[in-house]
Amino acid sequence: MADQAPDEKRFTAIYDDCRQRVWAYAVSRAGRQVADEVVSETFAVAWRRRRDVPDPALPWLLGVARNVLRDDHKAETRRAAFTAELARWAPPPPGDVAEEVAERLAVLRAMAALPEGDREILILVAWQGLTPRQAARVVGCSPAALRVRLHRARRRLVRAAEGDPTNAVGPVAVGAVAPPPVRPQVGITSKEMS
Amino acid sequence: MSGDVLRILAEARPAELHPDAQVDGAIREAELARAMAAGSGPERERGRGAVQERRRFRPVWGLSLAGAATAAAVAAAVVVAPGGGSEGAHPGSGTAAGGDQAGVTLNANTVLLAAADKAEGQPEQARAFWHHKTVIRQSFLVDAPSGPYTVIALSSEEEWVPGKPGGKQRVRQQDLGAKPARPADVAAWKRAGSPGTFKVRVPVSPKLKAVKTAEFKVAQGSPSLRNATVPADGKLYWLGRNVSMKQLRALPTDPARLKAELLRWYSGHDTESSSVPMKSDAWLVVVAGSLVNGSLPVTPGVRAGAFRMLAGLGSVRAIGKVRDAQGRSGTAIATTERTPNGVLEQRLIIDPATGNALAHETIVVKPAGVYAHLPAGALLGSAATIANDWTDSMPG
Numbered sequence: 001m002a003d004q005a006p007d008e009k010r011f012t013a014i015y016d017d018c019r020q021r022v023w024a025y026a027v028s029r030a031g032r033q034v035a036d037e038v039v040s041e042t043f044a045v046a047w048r049r050r051r052d053v054p055d056p057a058l059p060w061l062l063g064v065a066r067n068v069l070r071d072d073h074k075a076e077t078r079r080a081a082f083t084a085e086l087a088r089w090a091p092p093p094p095g096d097v098a099e100e101v102a103e104r105l106a107v108l109r110a111m112a113a114l115p116e117g118d119r120e121i122l123i124l125v126a127w128q129g130l131t132p133r134q135a136a137r138v139v140g141c142s143p144a145a146l147r148v149r150l151h152r153a154r155r156r157l158v159r160a161a162e163g164d165p166t167n168a169v170g171p172v173a174v175g176a177v178a179p180p181p182v183r184p185q186v187g188i189t190s191k192e193m194s
Numbered sequence: 195m196s197g198d199v200l201r202i203l204a205e206a207r208p209a210e211l212h213p214d215a216q217v218d219g220a221i222r223e224a225e226l227a228r229a230m231a232a233g234s235g236p237e238r239e240r241g242r243g244a245v246q247e248r249r250r251f252r253p254v255w256g257l258s259l260a261g262a263a264t265a266a267a268v269a270a271a272v273v274v275a276p277g278g279g280s281e282g283a284h285p286g287s288g289t290a291a292g293g294d295q296a297g298v299t300l301n302a303n304t305v306l307l308a309a310a311d312k313a314e315g316q317p318e319q320a321r322a323f324w325h326h327k328t329v330i331r332q333s334f335l336v337d338a339p340s341g342p343y344t345v346i347a348l349s350s351e352e353e354w355v356p357g358k359p360g361g362k363q364r365v366r367q368q369d370l371g372a373k374p375a376r377p378a379d380v381a382a383w384k385r386a387g388s389p390g391t392f393k394v395r396v397p398v399s400p401k402l403k404a405v406k407t408a409e410f411k412v413a414q415g416s417p418s419l420r421n422a423t424v425p426a427d428g429k430l431y432w433l434g435r436n437v438s439m440k441q442l443r444a445l446p447t448d449p450a451r452l453k454a455e456l457l458r459w460y461s462g463h464d465t466e467s468s469s470v471p472m473k474s475d476a477w478l479v480v481v482a483g484s485l486v487n488g489s490l491p492v493t494p495g496v497r498a499g500a501f502r503m504l505a506g507l508g509s510v511r512a513i514g515k516v517r518d519a520q521g522r523s524g525t526a527i528a529t530t531e532r533t534p535n536g537v538l539e540q541r542l543i544i545d546p547a548t549g550n551a552l553a554h555e556t557i558v559v560k561p562a563g564v565y566a567h568l569p570a571g572a573l574l575g576s577a578a579t580i581a582n583d584w585t586d587s588m589p590g
Binding site: 016 | 199200202203204205206207208210211212213214215217221222225226228229230418421422
C-alpha cells in the first residue's frame with residue numbers, strides 16, 4: 001500500500017513480525033481449527049488498541065490471544081485439539097529411529113500429558129522463545145512465580161517423557177531435580193509456589 | 195534424556211510453527227483488512243483485559259461513524275453497510291433516492307411521531323436473554339481482468355445477551371454467500387469465468403478513498419457459534435461510550451431528557467454549554483438510530499422517545515414508502531451527507547404498523563471516488579433486522 005498512515009504502517013509491521021507467532025501459539029494451545037479465528041480476533045483488538053501496543057509487541061499480542069482462547073474456547077476442546085495436532089506432529093515412529101528423533105517425539109507426546117498450565121508455559125518459553133519475564137507478562141503472574149512454574153512444568157515434562165514407551169533412552173536427571181520428589185527443593189518458598 | 199529437556203522441546207517444535215514460516219499473501223491481505231476494518235480511531239480502553247473491552251455497536255444508518263463495528267461482526271460489516279440493489283433473492287429496494295411512491299409527500303416528523311406512537315404501544319417483557327438477528331448486505335467491486343463487476347455479499351449475525359449482569363453471551367455468525375449485483379454484473383461475472391471466490395476492494399471507510407482487499411465466496415459458509423464474555427462491568431453496548439444493559443434499560447423516555455442524557459455521552463461535547471455545536475445533531479441521529487432500529491434492548495418507551503427526539507432535530511427528511519433489501523415494505527426517513535466517495539444517503543426504513551425499524555440502508559446518490567463505477571441510486575449496503583425479542587434460553 002503506497003501511502004499508509006503511520007498507524008497503519010506500524011500495525012502492518014507488527015502484523016508481519018508477529019502474525020505467524022500468534023498463529024503458532026494458537027495452534028499449539030487449541031489446534032488449527034480455531035487458530036485463524038484467534039489470530040483474526042487478536043489483531044482486530046490490536047488495531048483498536050494500536051496506541052496501547054508496546055514494543056516489543058509479541059508478549060502483549062500473546063496475552064490478547066490468550067484471553068481470546070480462554071473466553072471463547074472450552075478447556076476440554078483445547079486439550080482435544082492439542083492431542084489432534086500432536087498426532088500430526090509426532091506420529092508413532094516407524095521403527096528404529098535415531099536417539100535424537102526418538103527423544104524429540106517422546107517429549108512432544110509428553111506435552112499432551114501435561115496439565116494445560118504447564119504446557120502453556122513450556123510453549124511460551126521453548127517454542128515462542130520468550131524470556132521468563134515476557135512469559136510472565138503473557139500469563140499475568142510475577143516473573144518469580146513464572147520461574148517456579150516453569151521449573152515444575154519442566155520436571156513434569158521430563159517425567160512424562162521418561163514414561164513414554166517408545167522412549168528407550170531411560171531416565172536422566174534434569175537440572176538439580178532427581179526423579180519424583182513431590183516438591184521442588186531449590187530454595188522456593190511455598191508462598192511463591194501458589 | 196541426553197540433555198536439557200527445554201532444548202529438546204525447542205528442537206521438537208513442529209516446522210509449521212516456526213516464526214519465519216510464510217504467511218499466504220491472500221490470508222495476510224484479508225487479515226489485515228479485517229483487523230483494520232474492525233475499528234475506527236484507536237480506542238483507549240479502560241481496565242484490563244483487552245477482550246473484555248470489545249465494543250458492541252451496530253453501525254446504524256450512520257455508517258458515517260465508520261469503525262463503529264461490533265467485535266463480532268469482524269467481517270467488515272463496517273465498511274459499506276447497507277446495500278443491495280437487485281441481487282437475486284430479494285426484490286430490492288428503490289433504485290432512486292426518491293422512494294417509489296411519486297406524488298406522496300410525507301413529512302419526516304409525521305413519520306417519526308407516528309412511529310413513536312406505535313412503538314410506545316408495543317408490549318415488552320424482559321426475559322433471561324435479549325435475542326437479536328440481523329442480515330447484512332454489502333456491495334463490493336471485483337476488479338476482474340475481463341472487466342469489473344459488483345457483487346453483494348450477505349451475512350447474518352445473531353446474538354443472545356443475558357439480561358442480568360454476568361454470564362456468557364453467545365454469537366452466531368454465517369456468511370450467506372456473495373452474488374453479482376445486477377444483470378450487467380452477472381454478465382461480467384460470466385465473462386470472468388464465473389469464479390466461486392471474489393477478491394474485492396473494500397473501502398476503509400465510506401468517507402475515505404483508501405481501499406483494502408478482502409475475499410468473499412459464492413458459497414454459503416457454515417454458521418459459527420461462539421461464546422463471548424460479558425465484561426465485568428456489564429458495559430457491552432456503545433452509545434457514544436460504553437454502556438451496560440442496565441444503563442440502556444434506564445434511559446429516560448422523555449425526548450428532551452433522552453437528548454440531554456445522550457449528549458452527556460457525546461465525548462468532546464459539553465452538554466452544560468449553551469452553544470450546542472451543530473455537529474451534535476448528526477451524532478444524535480446516529481445514536482438515536484441505534485435506539486430505534488431494534489438492535490438494542492431498550493424499552494418501547496425509550497424507542498418512542500428516540501423517535502420523537504429525531505423528529506425534533508429537523509435534519510431528517512421523509513422519503514415515503516420503500517422496500518427494504520429483504521423485500522419488506524416500510525416508510526423511510528433519510529439524512530444525506532457529502533463524502534469524497536460521493537453523496538451518500540442513510541435511510542431508516544420503519545414498519546408503520548409497529549414502529550419497528552426494519553432496516554437501515556446506505557445509498558449512493560451521486561457516485562464518486564471508490565463508488566464512481568456504480569449507478570446513481572445504487573444501494574451500498576443494508577442491515578436488516580430479522581428478529582429482536584426476549585427469550586428464556588439460548589442455543590447450546
